[in-house]
Amino acid sequence: MTLSMSRPILSFPARRAVLAGLASSATFAGGIRAATPNASRPLKLLALGDSLTAGYGLAHQEGFVARLQSALDAVHAQTQVLDGGVSGDTSTDALARLDWVLGDKPDAALVELGGNDGLRGLDPATMERNLRAIIGRLQMAHLPVLVSGMLAPPNMGPQYGAQFKAVFERISTLPGILYEPFFLDGVAGHPELQQTDRIHPNAAGVDVIVRRILPPVLRLLQQARETHS
Numbered sequence: 001m002t003l004s005m006s007r008p009i010l011s012f013p014a015r016r017a018v019l020a021g022l023a024s025s026a027t028f029a030g031g032i033r034a035a036t037p038n039a040s041r042p043l044k045l046l047a048l049g050d051s052l053t054a055g056y057g058l059a060h061q062e063g064f065v066a067r068l069q070s071a072l073d074a075v076h077a078q079t080q081v082l083d084g085g086v087s088g089d090t091s092t093d094a095l096a097r098l099d100w101v102l103g104d105k106p107d108a109a110l111v112e113l114g115g116n117d118g119l120r121g122l123d124p125a126t127m128e129r130n131l132r133a134i135i136g137r138l139q140m141a142h143l144p145v146l147v148s149g150m151l152a153p154p155n156m157g158p159q160y161g162a163q164f165k166a167v168f169e170r171i172s173t174l175p176g177i178l179y180e181p182f183f184l185d186g187v188a189g190h191p192e193l194q195q196t197d198r199i200h201p202n203a204a205g206v207d208v209i210v211r212r213i214l215p216p217v218l219r220l221l222q223q224a225r226e227t228h229s
Contacts, residue, residue, distance in 0.1 A: 049112035053085025
């Protein structure tokens with residue numbers, strides 16, 4: 001396929017940075033109060049994903065990790081976001097590097113994967129095994145997990161799309177996880193919120209994603225506080 005969620009030359013982790021101390025912004029606050037009162041220490045939130053997490057095509061400060069960090073700072077969530085996004089990663093790739101990213105000792109994990117599996121037409125059953133293994137490994141490390149789902153591209157056909165969607169529906173029923181159905185909800189199909197490839201969000205699209213995903217992320221962080229208290 002000519003389109004994939006990848007930088008062509010990138011076959012290794014692009015970056016893994018702790019983003020903290022960014023200027024607070026009220027853009028995403030929207031009346032939300034931080035879900036982590038009486039925090040004894042800052043939490044580390046691992047954002048494990050592909051180019052959608054890594055901020056492909058965007059300036060560093062416009063990417064998902066930086067914007068999520070700003071949103072968390074705005075509600076005083078006392079959390080550092082760890083950038084575990086690698087452009088081009090499939091679920092197989094993410095599973096292979098999972099122990100490496102866990103070396104940063106996160107307290108919670110947001111999992112955004114599957115886009116490249118779908119773009120490449122990879123077997124949904126393999127993706128499901130990988131996602132289950134990733135979630136299981138995170139839970140073994142006592143991390144609360146939020147999974148943000150994905151849909152297959154329409155050009156892969158209705159049968160493949162249904163199989164792909166069913167994987168995430170089953171994943172959503174796994175014990176102990178939080179689930180958010182579609183990472184690109186509100187962005188996919190809206191050219192004004194997408195880059196010219198019609199796959200990746202532009203800066204405005206990232207803001208839409210962060211605004212929507214902030215409430216479940218705050219619930220995830222509350223679970224982490226309770227787990228590690």
